[in-house]
Amino acid sequence: MTLRRKLLLVALCTLALPVAGWLYVRQMETLLREGQAQALIASARAVARSLVVTHAPLPQGDTGWYVQQAVNPITVDGYGDDWAPMTPWSQSLGTRxxxxLASDADGLYLYADIRCARRTRADADDPGALRADHITVLLANASGQRRYLLASAAPGPLVAEPLDPAVPGLPDRIDAWWQEDGSGYQVELRLPPTLALDRLGVGVYDGVAGGDPTAVDTRPLLQYSDPLAHELTQLAPVDVHARVFSRQGWLLAQSGRLGMAGRQPGWFASVVYRALLADRLHDAEPWTEQAPKPGLPEVQTALKGKPSAMWRWGEQRGTVVLAAAVPIERQGKPDGVLLLEQASRAVPLLANRALFGLLLTSFGVLLAAGIVLFAFATRLSLRLGRLRDAAERAQLDDGRLDGHLRGEHFPMVEADDEIGDLARSFSRLFEVVGGYTDYLRTLASKLSHELNTPLAIVKSSLDNLEHTLLAQGELPPDAQPYLARARDGVARLGALVRAMSESSRMERAIAAAEPEDVDLCEVVRGCAEAYRPLIGERRLECVLPEVPLHLHCAPEPIAQALDKLLDNALSFTPPDGWLRLTLRVIDGGAEIELANQGPPLPAAMQGRLFDSLVSLRDKATPGDAPHLGLGLYVVRLVAERHAGTAAARNLDDGSGVAFSLRLRGMPRQRLG
Known part of the structure; x- marks a missing residue:
């Protein structure tokens, strides 16, 4: 990874700032909503205490029959079609x-739906009507109470049979309708609006199951109270929807509407608030506003005596609704629940405004920091690139160091920062390595020049010594071997000096070789034909491409390199062994490989075979020409002159070794 990318990654770490800011805004929004919830709960408690102090008409008791406001005209015919909008809030009557119950200007309506598979039928005026399936209705006012029997042997209209003596203000006759289906029966009736009822009792008797035929479940009547709603209007805060519920959760009064003051947020701001900021918000429930028994969780919690608050999404875009419910307690016991609901656009607007401001500031700072770091990384990369390019240009093709880049000519040595220190260190290093390289490159020629004179003196001295002793006839027989060894040593030293001189001349010749366009197939084929008379009984196979292989190269050094490889291979190939010379095309050049049968290469020497003065051949015996390890070194020089490499490997089947010469070609010289 480049330095600029690393610094850009470091710059991206500053993204932690907007993330931390987003978490802070999210926490701020939560605290803001909690503060608003506590304020609304305090207002609800104040309104609830005021309802108790002003003796608002709240129902007493833990049970009651709730009378709904009729949402449409009701026809008394025994069918439940008119009651369909109100069926979700039906009340249990017995087990089945x-x-x-509903009311309007025409009176109080009652509809009972009884499920029973087995029927016992009788009319209300029959003597055995109390043992048949029937419904008992009890009406009670301030003067007393009276029971009525509703039973029918067949569907149709019926007249309820009074079971108790007459009571002032209660009717002597109740008309009703009886309908049946395969799973039970339905009873529907209407009571006059002039009855001042304060309690109602209803009982269902199953003729098959038995029991008390006149038992009724008597409860006070609960219904929406206009006086309580008026009282609530006077006490509730502005722009707040207030509702009072009974202990059973029935709506008793309500006032006000949800206020929608303030500018409506756009769709994007609403999406941002929902996705990034809003927490613990419940879905909107528009139907709960008109439901006589909504069953809201905050109401259920308040019925247990604990205040509760809950946030919901509003019906309109970008709004939230806060609902706070508190118990209405009288003498330490809840008589009902007060629910205040307040719509707000301020919370989303403030949270979005804070978030957008923070994000703009953070991303502005991040962008500026990224630009500064990118510019710094670019400048640093350029300076390091200059240093790298200078280090790469310091070495010439022949292995020497460029003298123009030594000392003060090395780039950025005048800089006073860490890169300047590095440049000065490189400059000093190149100064030392350049001097040492020049010394090593001239060492061979110096040694060969300096050793010629001492060797000539030693050789002439040995010749004179032998001539003098022979002339005097005093050469002892035991001294002849020592004299022969001294002559052999002088000869070997002379060969070594000549090889060192030859190596220096070879390096200069390879460096000065002129390239030309040649067909390597012809070069390799010519070398193979010339080698066949030299290898004795050994077999030589030459594998060439089917088409000419043209390359811009120096053919003479390549032939010399092949001569060195053949000389090396013959030293290890058995007299009846084989050799294989292969030329193949590679990407961007050519490869010449000479494989021979023989022992494998030692693993420790494979990386040093092409160095100078390294040889794997056995030490020469006295009188033999010494092996100085310069042949493979010349092969490497030829490969490097052609922008290639020299390599050696053991054959996969272990039968021998293979030396390869990869050639990429030489650059063409421009004229003019």
């Missing part, structure tokens, strides 16, 4: 019945 449901009761619905």
């Amino acid at each position: 019945g449901k009761l619905l």
